[in-house]
Amino acid sequence: MAGNKKVVVLLAAAIFSAVVGICSAATITVGGDTTGWTIPPSQSFYTTWASKQKFKVGDSLVFPFQAGMHTVAEVSKAAYDSCSTANPLSAVLATAPANITIRTAGTHYYICTVTGHCSNGQKLAIVAAASSAPAPAPKSSKPKKAASPAPAPSTTAAAPASTPTVPAAKAPAGSTPGTAAPPSGNFAAPSAAGFGFLGLISVAAAAALLGV
Ligand SMILES: [Cu+2]
Incomplete structure (x- = not known):
């Protein structure tokens, strides 16, 4: 699960810096x-x-x-x-x-x-x-050691992503409906395999939207 979250964070950071990179x-x-x-x-x-x-x-x-x-x-x-x-x-x-x-x-x-x-x-x-880019994302342009500077983009991307993700993710997960799960809870869900993929897509989409 922790590995899954790390992958999502890295992917979001990579997309973010790629989008910013193309722009500036x-x-x-x-x-x-x-x-x-x-x-x-x-x-x-x-x-x-x-x-x-x-x-x-x-x-x-x-x-x-x-x-x-x-x-x-x-x-x-x-x-x-x-x-x-x-x-x-x-x-x-x-x-x-x-x-x-x-x-x-x-x-x-x-x-x-x-x-x-x-x-x-x-x-x-x-x-x-000074950079003309709106976000300080280029910091993580080297994926080799991107683990430590990642927290900033992850919170930005996770917040908007949680809203559209919840209904889709909850159905296959079989968890209690109506419980408003916090974003971090989403990523820690036990049904890691199927959910992680959905989360990945929505975070990627959110990151792309934020970047444009
Ligand atoms: Cu020389």
């Missing part, structure tokens, strides 16, 4: 398709490139580079200016291509941590605008 989030290839993430032809290359782009919260930055040759790490402004690799703000990403989702508005700084590369211009500063 972009994937941006750092350096463009021809240059990508490398020691650039000029020191000002990434500054010039970034000045022609628009970045916002929820967008994904893709850093394409030759495997084993470069890395990407988000750093402070001071570290960006001095090309210091001592205290990066993020993990050092060494797998190509590296993907980074912009989480907060404001200026973000990225460097290659391979010796000499940053000082030769492999450094990027971007200014991200």
Whole structure:
């Protein structure tokens, strides 16, 4: 039962972020398709490139580079200016291509941590605008570790879903009619198999409606 609920929550979160993603989030290839993430032809290359782009919260930055040759790490402004690799703000990403989702508005700084590369211009500063999306759903865009941030979307989606679900779900479940069951009670019902599927559909529908 608990597993069922988790599946519903994950599905709702996935649909939510997918809908929001279609509306607003972009994937941006750092350096463009021809240059990508490398020691650039000029020191000002990434500054010039970034000045022609628009970045916002929820967008994904893709850093394409030759495997084993470069890395990407988000750093402070001071570290960006001095090309210091001592205290990066993020993990050092060494797998190509590296993907980074912009989480907060404001200026973000990225460097290659391979010796000499940053000082030769492999450094990027971007200014991200606030997201235009109504909900903070993009947080859970990576399903691998979506378990902890899920509670917010689940309550939103479960509330409206319970209304249309109750009559349909109660019949096969054979439980007492007329008892107004709370949303959480619905998901904990013993007739997990058939009901879980119905609940899944209605939550998905509700999530889609809310997202549009
Ligand atoms: Cu490099």
